[in-house]
Amino acid sequence: MSDPVVLPAIDGRSPAQLAGDEDWWAQMRALYDLTDEVVMLDNGYWGAMARPVLQAYQQATATVNAGNAWFGRLAFPPLFEQARAQLAQALGVDTDEIALTRGATEAMQALIGGYNRLAPGDGVLYADTDYDSMISAMQWLHARRGVDVQRIVLPEPFDHDGIVDTYRQALARHPRTRLLLLTQVNHRNGMLLPVAEIAALARAAGVEVVLDAAHGIGQVDTPLRELGVDFVGINLHKWIGAPVGVGAIYVRRGRVRDLDPYMGETDHDDIGTRIHTGTVNFAAYMALPVALALHQRIGVANKRARLLHLRNRWLDALRDDARVQLLASADPRLSSAIASFRLHGQTTMADNTASAERMVRQSGVFVVPRDGLASGACLRVTPGIFTTPAQVDALVGAVRAVIA
Numbered sequence: 001m002s003d004p005v006v007l008p009a010i011d012g013r014s015p016a017q018l019a020g021d022e023d024w025w026a027q028m029r030a031l032y033d034l035t036d037e038v039v040m041l042d043n044g045y046w047g048a049m050a051r052p053v054l055q056a057y058q059q060a061t062a063t064v065n066a067g068n069a070w071f072g073r074l075a076f077p078p079l080f081e082q083a084r085a086q087l088a089q090a091l092g093v094d095t096d097e098i099a100l101t102r103g104a105t106e107a108m109q110a111l112i113g114g115y116n117r118l119a120p121g122d123g124v125l126y127a128d129t130d131y132d133s134m135i136s137a138m139q140w141l142h143a144r145r146g147v148d149v150q151r152i153v154l155p156e157p158f159d160h161d162g163i164v165d166t167y168r169q170a171l172a173r174h175p176r177t178r179l180l181l182l183t184q185v186n187h188r189n190g191m192l193l194p195v196a197e198i199a200a201l202a203r204a205a206g207v208e209v210v211l212d213a214a215h216g217i218g219q220v221d222t223p224l225r226e227l228g229v230d231f232v233g234i235n236l237h238k239w240i241g242a243p244v245g246v247g248a249i250y251v252r253r254g255r256v257r258d259l260d261p262y263m264g265e266t267d268h269d270d271i272g273t274r275i276h277t278g279t280v281n282f283a284a285y286m287a288l289p290v291a292l293a294l295h296q297r298i299g300v301a302n303k304r305a306r307l308l309h310l311r312n313r314w315l316d317a318l319r320d321d322a323r324v325q326l327l328a329s330a331d332p333r334l335s336s337a338i339a340s341f342r343l344h345g346q347t348t349m350a351d352n353t354a355s356a357e358r359m360v361r362q363s364g365v366f367v368v369p370r371d372g373l374a375s376g377a378c379l380r381v382t383p384g385i386f387t388t389p390a391q392v393d394a395l396v397g398a399v400r401a402v403i404a
Contacts, residue, residue, distance in 0.1 A: 005031065005050075005052045005294060005297075007027075007028070007297055007298070008023075008024050008027040008028070010024075010299075010302070015299070015301040015302045015304065015305035015306075016305055018302050018305065018306070019302075019305035019306045019308070019309040020309055022388075022389065025306060025385070025386075025388075026388075028298070028385060028386065029385075029386040029388070031050040031051050031052070031294075031386075032048055032049075032050055032051065032386045033051060033054075034048060034386060037364075038360060038364050038365065038366040039363075039364055039365040039366060039391045039394045039395065039398075040366055040384075040387075040391075041365060041366055041367050041381050041382060041383060041387070041391070041395055042366055042367060042368045042380070042382055043337075043382045043383060043384035043387070044187060044215065044238065044337070044338050044380065044382035045368075046237045046238055046244050047218075047237065047238050047239055047240070047241045047384060048241070048384065048386070049241055049242070049243060049287075049291070050241055050291075050294055052290055052294060053241055053242065053243070053287055053290050053291045053294065056286070056287040056290040057243045057283050057284065057286075057287040058283075060282065060283035060286035060287055061283040063283075063286075064076070064282045064283050064286075071282075072282060076282050076286075079285070079286055080100070080280075080282075080285055082289065083100065083285050083286070083288040083289055084098055084099070084100055086288070086289050086292055087100070087236070087248060087288065087292060090292050090295075090296060091217070091223075091224045091234075091250070092223050092224055092225060093224055093225065093250060094253060096253060096270075096271065097250055097251060097252060097253050097271065098248055098249070098250055098271070099248065099249045099251075099271045099272050099274070099275055100246070100247070100248050100277075100280075100285060100288075101233075101247040101248055101249050101275060101277055102245050102246070102247060102277055102280065102281075103214075103235055103237070103245065103246070103247040104212060104213070104214035104233040104234055104235035104247045105131075105133045105134075105214075105233075105247075106247060106275070106277070107232075107233035107234060107247050107248060107249035107275070108131075108133070108134050108137065108210070108212050108214075108233035109133065109134075109137050110249060110259070110262065110274055110275040111210050111231045111232075111233060111249065111251075111259065112134065112137040112138060112140075112141065112179075112181070112210055113137060113140070113141075113144065113260075114259035114260040114262070114274055115179060115208070115210065115231070115258065115259060116258060116259060116260050117178065117179075117208065117258055118141065118145040118147050118178055118179060119145070119146075119147075120145070120146030120147065121146065121147070121148065121176065122145070122147045122148070122176055122177075122178040122179075123147060123148045123149075123150055123174050123176040123177040123178060123179075124138050124141050124147050124148070124149055124150070124177065124178065124179040124180070124181070125150050125151075125152065125170060125171075125174060125177050125179070125180045125181065125207075126138045126149075126150075126151055126152075126180075126181040127151070127152050127153070127154050127181070127183070128151065128152070128153050128154060128188075128372060128373055128374045129154050129183060129186040129188050129189065129191060129372075129373065130181055130183045130186065130212065131183060131186070131187055131212055131214070132372065134181055134183070134212055135151075135181075138179075138181055141179075147178075147179075148174075148176065150170075150174050150177070152166065152167075152170045153374040154166055154191070156327065156373075156375050157327075157329065158191055158329055158334060159329060159331060159334070160194060160329075160331055160333055160334060163191075163193065163194065163198075163334070164194060164197050164198060164201070167180075167198045167201060167202075168201055171201060171202065171205045171207060172205075175205075177205070177207050178206070178207060178208060179207065179208050179209075179210065180198075180202050180207050180208070180209050180210070181209075181210055181212065182195055182198060182199070182209055182210070182211050182212070182229070183211075183212040183214075183215075184211060184212065184213045184214075184215065184216030184220065184227075185213075185214075185215035185216045185219070185220065185336040185338060186215070186338075187214075187215060187338070187370065187380070188340065188370045188372055188373050188378065188380070189327040189328065189338070189339065189340040189370075189373065189378065189380075190215075190328065190335075190336045190337065190338025190339045190340060190380070190382075191328075191329065191334050191336070192216070192220060192333070192334050192335055192336045193334075194333060194334075195209075195211060195222075195227045195228075195229065196222070196226060196227050196228050199211075199227060199228040199229050200228060203228065208230070208231070209228075209229045209230075209231070210229075210231045210232075210233075211227065211229040211231065211232045211233070212233050213232050213233060213234050213235075214233065214234070214235035214238060214247075215235070215238060215239065215336065215338065216336075217234045217235065217236070217239065217240065218236075218238060218239025218240040218241075218295065218300065218303070219239040219300070219303055219304055219307055219336060219337055220300070220304065220336070221300045221301045221304055224250065230251065230252040230255045231250070231251055231252075231255070231259075232249070232250040233247070233248075233249060233250075234247055234248040234249065234250060235247045236248060236288065236291070239303070239337075240291055240292065240295050241291045241294065241295060242284065242287065242288045242291040242292075243281070243283070243284035243287050243288075243291075244284070245280075245281050245284050246281075246284050246285060246288055249271070249274070249275055251271050251274065256269045256270070256271055256273075256274060257269065259274045260274075261273050261274065262274055262275055262276045263276065298385070303385055306385055307336070307337035307383060307384075307385065308332065308335055308336075308337070310337070310383040310387055310389070310392050311328075311335065311336075311337055311338075311339050311381075311383065312335075313389060313392045313393075314339075314381065314392045314393075314395050314396050315328055315330075315339060317393075317396045318341065318396060318399060321400075321403075322344070323343060323344055323403045324341055324342075324343060324344065324399060324403065325341060325342050325343070325344050326339070326340075326341050327339065327340040327341060327342065327373075327375075327378050328340065328341075337382055337383055337384075338380060338381070338382045339380075339381055340370065340378040340379060340380045340381065341378060341379055341381070341399070342376065342377065342378045342379060343355060343402070343403055346376075346377075347375065347376025347377060348376065348377055349369060349371045349377040351377065352369035352370075352377040352378060352379050353369045355369075355379060355402055356368060356369050356379055358402050359398040359399070359401075359402055362398065362401050362402070363394060363397060363398035363401055364394070364398075365394055365395050365398035367379050367380060367381050367395070368380050381395060
């Protein structure tokens with residue numbers, strides 16, 4: 001599939017210089033057909049497809065539908081492998097280390113449930129910031145493997161050294177830990193974990209790390225191999241902008257046999273034997289190369305700089321308001337597009353749901369309540385690369401209107 005998009009010139013500017021160029025990002029925004037019913041600040045659910053990706057997806061859907069089984073059995077397999085190879089290249093890993101999935105949850109459940117180097121009495125560890133489905137999978141290991149499951153609470157407000165030290169103390173406190181779940185960018189308060197540092201601590205303690213990179217891949221510019229993690233679940237319909245229902249699993253070469261074959265699959269070194277997705281959405285995978293091409297042409301460092309520019313705009317506007325508790329760090333090492341807040345004293349899910357509903361009703365601004373943090377529920381704000389400063393300012397006005 002061809003990619004006819006002509007992007008505006010960057011002209012040698014750094015990501016920091018480009019981040020505030022509203023004309024440049026307005027041209028980027030023009031690639032998206034977006035709702036104007038609300039100010040959409042829940043772009044962490046999934047990322048809207050740019051028009052070229054949507055068109056490729058629609059074209060592929062028509063092709064698949066017309067060709068039916070003839071297309072699916074003969075023409076699709078090499079296209080699927082092409083998409084897999086292009087993803088591996090984009091991630092800087094080898095093709096045999098990647099398998100395509102229907103999302104990060106499917107990938108992570110295969111990694112956690114299939115990890116076979118656990119014995120009864122061993123420990124596994126997760127944090128309150130981890131994703132609900134991954135926490136459930138870690139808890140399930142008690143019945144599956146007979147292990148001891150421990151939860152830790154990450155500090156608020158969080159800072160780099162405090163986060164690293166929390167994991168250091170937890171590993172020392174639970175010396176029988178053998179598997180640690182890390183979430184590169186969590187969906188609750190958006191903290192970007194210093195994964196490489198924590199993974200090095202774990203490795204020194206004889207602990208394996210399984211990484212949930214659902215919100216990291218596509219908005220964090222750290223190469224995958226530099227994270228020092230051998231097992232990673234990836235989402236491609238959030239920050240890469242692929243069609244909904246596309247993800248991947250990464251297993252470093254030589255580690256496949258540390259995962260059980262998937263429900264009777266043949267036991268050999270092919271990563272595909274560790275997950276089985278069944279009949280997939282053919283068109284979604286066929287459109288993946290177009291999404292990857294556009295993502296790479298924009299540049300992950302440019303995306304990250306823009307997203308942090310938008311994030312910091314609303315955080316800075318509310319930082320000195322004593323009525324608002326910001327669940328975000330000013331440290332760029334811990335920052336992502338996602339950040340959260342709560343009104344002071346409002347820690348229940350009911351409180352935050354009511355605030356979210358009022359923001360939509362009064363100001364037309366859409367954010368989402370999130371539960372699960374040890375400190376209580378919060379409201380999550382997630383701009384996209386197509387979000388405008390005016391939309392961010394509308395958020396600030398909506399928050400002030402709720403607390404007025």
